[in-house]
Amino acid sequence: METQSIVSLSDVTKTYRQGRVQITALDGVSLEVPQGDFLALAGPSGSGKTTLLNLIGGLDRADSGSIRLNGNDLGAMSESELAGMRLEQVGFVFQSYNLIPVLSAEENVEYVMLLQGVAARERREKARAILDDVGLEGMYDRRPAELSGGQQQRVAVARAVVSGPSIVLADEPTANLDSATGRALMDMMRSMNEAKGVTFVFSTHDRMVMDYAGRLIRIRDGRVAGDERREGEAES
Amino acid sequence: MHTLMAWRNIWRNPRRTLVILTAVVIGVWSMIFLGALMRGLTNQYLEIGISTLTGHIQVHHQDFRSDPVIQNRIDRPGRVAEALEPLLPPGSHWTERIRVNAIANTARHAQGVTLVGIDPEREARVSFIGGAVKEGNYLEPDDPYGILVGKALAEDFETRLDRRVVLMSLGVDGKVASRAFRIRGIFRAETEATEKQYMFVTMAAARDMLGLERGVTEAAVLLPSHELTGKTAEALERRLPTPPLAVQTWRDLLPLVRVTIELYDTFIFLWFLVVFIAMAFGIVNTLLMAVFERVREFGLLKALGMRPRGIVQGVLTESFFLLLLGTAAGNALGVLSVNLLAESGIDLSALAGRLAEVGMRRVGYPQLQAGGFRLANVVVFVLGIVVSLYPAVKAARFTPVEALAHT
Ligand SMILES: Nc1ncnc2c1ncn2[C@@H]1O[C@H](COP(=O)(O)OP(=O)(O)O)[C@@H](O)[C@H]1O
Ligand SMILES: [Mg+2]
Numbered sequence: 001m002e003t004q005s006i007v008s009l010s011d012v013t014k015t016y017r018q019g020r021v022q023i024t025a026l027d028g029v030s031l032e033v034p035q036g037d038f039l040a041l042a043g044p045s046g047s048g049k050t051t052l053l054n055l056i057g058g059l060d061r062a063d064s065g066s067i068r069l070n071g072n073d074l075g076a077m078s079e080s081e082l083a084g085m086r087l088e089q090v091g092f093v094f095q096s097y098n099l100i101p102v103l104s105a106e107e108n109v110e111y112v113m114l115l116q117g118v119a120a121r122e123r124r125e126k127a128r129a130i131l132d133d134v135g136l137e138g139m140y141d142r143r144p145a146e147l148s149g150g151q152q153q154r155v156a157v158a159r160a161v162v163s164g165p166s167i168v169l170a171d172e173p174t175a176n177l178d179s180a181t182g183r184a185l186m187d188m189m190r191s192m193n194e195a196k197g198v199t200f201v202f203s204t205h206d207r208m209v210m211d212y213a214g215r216l217i218r219i220r221d222g223r224v225a226g227d228e229r230r231e232g233e234a235e236s
Numbered sequence: 237m238h239t240l241m242a243w244r245n246i247w248r249n250p251r252r253t254l255v256i257l258t259a260v261v262i263g264v265w266s267m268i269f270l271g272a273l274m275r276g277l278t279n280q281y282l283e284i285g286i287s288t289l290t291g292h293i294q295v296h297h298q299d300f301r302s303d304p305v306i307q308n309r310i311d312r313p314g315r316v317a318e319a320l321e322p323l324l325p326p327g328s329h330w331t332e333r334i335r336v337n338a339i340a341n342t343a344r345h346a347q348g349v350t351l352v353g354i355d356p357e358r359e360a361r362v363s364f365i366g367g368a369v370k371e372g373n374y375l376e377p378d379d380p381y382g383i384l385v386g387k388a389l390a391e392d393f394e395t396r397l398d399r400r401v402v403l404m405s406l407g408v409d410g411k412v413a414s415r416a417f418r419i420r421g422i423f424r425a426e427t428e429a430t431e432k433q434y435m436f437v438t439m440a441a442a443r444d445m446l447g448l449e450r451g452v453t454e455a456a457v458l459l460p461s462h463e464l465t466g467k468t469a470e471a472l473e474r475r476l477p478t479p480p481l482a483v484q485t486w487r488d489l490l491p492l493v494r495v496t497i498e499l500y501d502t503f504i505f506l507w508f509l510v511v512f513i514a515m516a517f518g519i520v521n522t523l524l525m526a527v528f529e530r531v532r533e534f535g536l537l538k539a540l541g542m543r544p545r546g547i548v549q550g551v552l553t554e555s556f557f558l559l560l561l562g563t564a565a566g567n568a569l570g571v572l573s574v575n576l577l578a579e580s581g582i583d584l585s586a587l588a589g590r591l592a593e594v595g596m597r598r599v600g601y602p603q604l605q606a607g608g609f610r611l612a613n614v615v616v617f618v619l620g621i622v623v624s625l626y627p628a629v630k631a632a633r634f635t636p637v638e639a640l641a642h643t
Contacts, residue, residue: 054636054637057539059539059635059636059637059640060635060636060637080543083538083541083542083543084541085541086539086540086541087540087541087542088541090541092539092540094536094539094640097532097533097536098536100241100533100536100537101248101533102241102244102245102248103237103241103244107237107240110237111237111540112540112541114237114238115540115541115542115546
């Protein structure tokens with residue numbers, strides 16, 4: 001591979017115990033994500049997409065195998081080091097409840113920068129610029145409850161990309177949106193990927209969303225069932 | 237922004253916040269108010285005790301308290317004056333007395349009393365008697381035959397102003413000494429017991445009657461504040477020949493007052509404990525509720541890279557605001573209610589029978605006290621934050637994965 005891998009998984013397994021029952025969520029997943037990918041993890045519900053994203057983002061730990069982010073072995077990091085890694089290198093977009101309800105759109109975007117120790121002025125400028133980029137100019141002061149579902153997801157994407165993370169992980173970001181709004185969000189993410197070279201990994205079980213992917217990895221029962229690059233753009 | 241977040245968070249559920257605030261306000265208010273009332277009652281009790289011929293400090297012959305006879309006297313009062321005067325804080329007053337047991341007789345009645353020979357001018361600055369004469373006049377200096385009698389005793393004796401009373405006691409020579417006095421004034425005191433116990437004559441008259449040249453039985457000191465008692469007494473003790481003299485403070489001289497104050501202090505402490513425990517349960521429960529409602533949010537914060545310590549700080553900041561608002565309002569309410577009742581007092585007639593028995597007033601006047609104030613606030617604030625640690629740590633313990641899966 002000519003480009004440097006941001007994420008590199010080798011033979012990762014993850015098992016959940018529920019009482020006596022063991023559920024194998026991931027069963028020997030190996031994967032390289034190079035810089036600049038716009039990668040979709042596709043698979044039916046329960047196939048292991050969320051588990052995989054959580055492991056890559058350092059929210060949870062693998063049972064075996066290794067996960068490297070920018071060459072650092074997540075398994076060897078302490079909880080505190082993982083938190084620092086998430087703060088500096090990973091942007092998250094979840095399916096819903098992404099935002100802190102008591103903070104405005106701008107404050108939500110600023111919040112991560114505050115944790116990173118960015119100065120107030122710079123925080124404000126960057127937050128407003130990125131909110132403009134995602135099409136939310138003039139809505140800086142709205143609280144999440146005053147934004148539509150699509151607008152909330154845009155704020156979440158803005159927050160995820162604002163301080164230039166190595167990778168943005170989005171777990172079914174369009175699952176709670178109608179298809180037009182979902183499409184608009186995917187367009188916006190795609191343009192972030194193209195314009196700024198932000199690496200995205202997102203999960204979905206929606207055909208329409210898969211069509212946006214530059215690379216499509218199919219997950220079945222915790223295994224990689226297919227990995228295809230799709231240079232031609234889908235415009236459906 | 238963290239502070240702003242905490243502030244906004246406490247108003248997310250205004251009803252719940254108001255419930256906590258009410259609990260804190262009532263708690264703080266009751267601590268302040270009850271503390272002030274108790275302090276008022278015990279202070280009045282102490283004032284009365286001190287003004288009823290006790291003062292803050294007394295000097296006696298070491299044997300006088302166990303055997304209060306004229307033989308156990310301070311033979312050279314000048315030495316006491318020399319020792320005492322240089323170390324009295326400004327605003328202090330002191331006087332000397334001759335105090336002996338005596339029998340008072342009229343044509344029809346006889347009763348054991350305490351005869352007190354006083355320096356009228358100095359005595360008036362130290363004890364209650366200076367302002368207590370309600371009929372007739374206070375004693376003139378060197379009045380050889382004048383006597384002040386309590387109202388209750390005058391009634392018992394069916395006597396009045398200008399009538400004669402004969403006093404008998406043991407003189408310096410060990411023989412019975414007696415002298416006839418004329419009632420110059422009738423005094424009132426806080427309790428009937430005091431009115432029946434004491435009779436006042438001038439020092440000169442008492443000396444004359446007992447055959448005494450210059451001695452006194454006690455020196456009594458009134459200090460500008462109770463707090464100076466211990467230090468002054470210690471200093472005095474070092475400067476006086478003890479024995480044969482002995483220095484005592486109101487704590488030794490008024491054991492009942494001391495015990496009562498201790499009892500009230502214990503009561504206040506228990507009250508603080510009860511209030512605080514009730515309040516702590518309220519705070520912990522409500523904060524836990526608030527924390528469990530926001531599990532997802534804490535998960536999100538952790539996913540974003542916030543450290544557990546930051547989450548603990550966030551929850552504690554919320555609790556800090558609640559406590560701040562609550563104690564502020566509680567203090568305001570406390571000051572207001574105490575000031576409102578400091579003039580008129582609170583009628584404690586229901587308890588009055590008992591109170592009067594030990595010489596306490598029927599009306600309580602609450603008194604604010606810096607110490608009680610501080611204590612109530614520190615207790616609520618510090619312990620409030622301490623108990624909030626539990627929900628705060630709970631909030632910090634949610635792992636992002638379980639929190640985000642939480643619906
Ligand atoms: N916390 C958990 N405890 C037990 N089983 C879990 C837990 N999380 C996920 N699973 C199981 O692991 C499998 C993969 O789940 P998940 O990664 O959420 O799939 P997807 O996101 O593709 O729907 C499923 O069978 C799911 O039931
Ligand atoms: Mg999922």
